[in-house]
Amino acid sequence: xxxxxxxxxxxMVSLKLSLDVKEDVIAELAAHMEEIYENARGRGLSHxxxxxxxxQEVEDWSVLTAAISRAKSEEGPMNHRTxxxxxxxxxxxxxxxxxxxxxxxxxxxxxxxxxxxxxMLFYWPWLAGLPVFGAMxxxxxxxxxxxxxxxxxxxxxxxxxxxxxxxxxxxxxxxxNGFSFFRLVHFGLGFVNWVALPGLALFLGAIPFLRESxxxxx
Amino acid sequence: MTKxxxxxxxxxxxxxxxxxxxxxRPLYGFEIARQIGERTGGALNFTLxxxxxxxxxxxKRGWVKGRWQANHAGRDRRYYSLTPSGRRQLAPLRKEWRAxxxxxxxLAGVSHA
Numbered sequence: 001x002x003x004x005x006x007x008x009x010x011x012m013v014s015l016k017l018s019l020d021v022k023e024d025v026i027a028e029l030a031a032h033m034e035e036i037y038e039n040a041r042g043r044g045l046s047h048x049x050x051x052x053x054x055x056q057e058v059e060d061w062s063v064l065t066a067a068i069s070r071a072k073s074e075e076g077p078m079n080h081r082t083x084x085x086x087x088x089x090x091x092x093x094x095x096x097x098x099x100x101x102x103x104x105x106x107x108x109x110x111x112x113x114x115x116x117x118x119x120m121l122f123y124w125p126w127l128a129g130l131p132v133f134g135a136m137x138x139x140x141x142x143x144x145x146x147x148x149x150x151x152x153x154x155x156x157x158x159x160x161x162x163x164x165x166x167x168x169x170x171x172x173x174x175x176x177n178g179f180s181f182f183r184l185v186h187f188g189l190g191f192v193n194w195v196a197l198p199g200l201a202l203f204l205g206a207i208p209f210l211r212e213s214x215x216x217x218x
Numbered sequence: 219m220t221k222x223x224x225x226x227x228x229x230x231x232x233x234x235x236x237x238x239x240x241x242x243r244p245l246y247g248f249e250i251a252r253q254i255g256e257r258t259g260g261a262l263n264f265t266l267x268x269x270x271x272x273x274x275x276x277x278k279r280g281w282v283k284g285r286w287q288a289n290h291a292g293r294d295r296r297y298y299s300l301t302p303s304g305r306r307q308l309a310p311l312r313k314e315w316r317a318x319x320x321x322x323x324x325l326a327g328v329s330h331a
Contacts, residue, residue, distance in 0.1 A: 024296070027296075028270070028295075029266060031246075031247075031296075032247050032248045033266065035248040036248070056265075058266055059265075060267075067267075070271070071270075071275040072274050072278070073278075080279065
């Protein structure tokens with residue numbers, strides 16, 4: 001019987017993996033080929049034919065080597081998360097920020113809305129455009145096979161970042177200026193204006209891409 | 219383009235086949251390929267070259283986990299079992315494929331072919 005480990009190793013010299021992972025892969029593939037060979041022998045085939053049957057399992061060793069190198073690459077999980085979450089999220093954030101800058105540059109004025117004696121600047125042209133970027137974030141995440149949580153996070157990324165920043169600023173503001181109910185309400189209004197409403201606009205755009213309607217392909 | 223679509227469909231169906239099998243019990247590569255071939259009457263066939271890149275990819279995604287242990291003949295084999303994350307993939311994948319075949323059937327009458 002052939003030394004299957006040697007057979008596989010000779011054909012996969014360019015396998016780019018750490019030594020222990022490479023040994024594991026070689027051992028596993030060798031065991032698989034050995035079983036195919038033995039199975040063929042068990043069916044009464046000659047050594048030569050059984051060997052050929054086993055060797056036919058791999059049409060092109062270089063293609064298999066490259067595919068396994070890719071699949072076993074340790075960077076994979078990070079790459080997948082980057083593709084499904086961080087890149088779509090950053091794209092949404094960039095798009096939303098550019099849109100805000102653009103609307104201001106183009107001279108669209110925010111509407112001043114009075115709520116209980118407090119003024120709130122309502123950036124309606126920006127809010128109106130946000131669904132496009134929410135859709136983009138969710139679409140990019142779905143295209144990268146992101147699960148629904150990743151799609152949601154990607155589409156809401158600008159609102160989430162703003163929420164984190166505001167929550168970090170609040171204690172500082174209260175510590176420096178002292179606690180007052182007025183400041184707290186003002187913060188709440190700011191939260192609605194910069195987190196809740198943009199979040200809602202982004203989410204509305206993302207809805208079509210949050211459904212599991214696509215055929216999953218890797 | 220057609221080849222790319224075919225390859226994606228094969229890959230997607232392979233994921234479902236592997237997850238479904240491993241939902242029953244842990245298996246090693248050769249057994250996975252053999253059982254898929256047998257249970258589908260040869261319609262789905264995994265060669266070594268098509269099986270392992272997919273298995274490793276699924277392992278990287280955290281859907282399956284491989285562990286060396288002795289088989290019934292006392293030989294060390296890498297057994298794959300479903301992780302909780304893999305188990306969660308199963309229902310949506312089945313739903314997607316059901317919807318896919320229904321859509322294809324309504325278009326091309328596949329079930330009458």
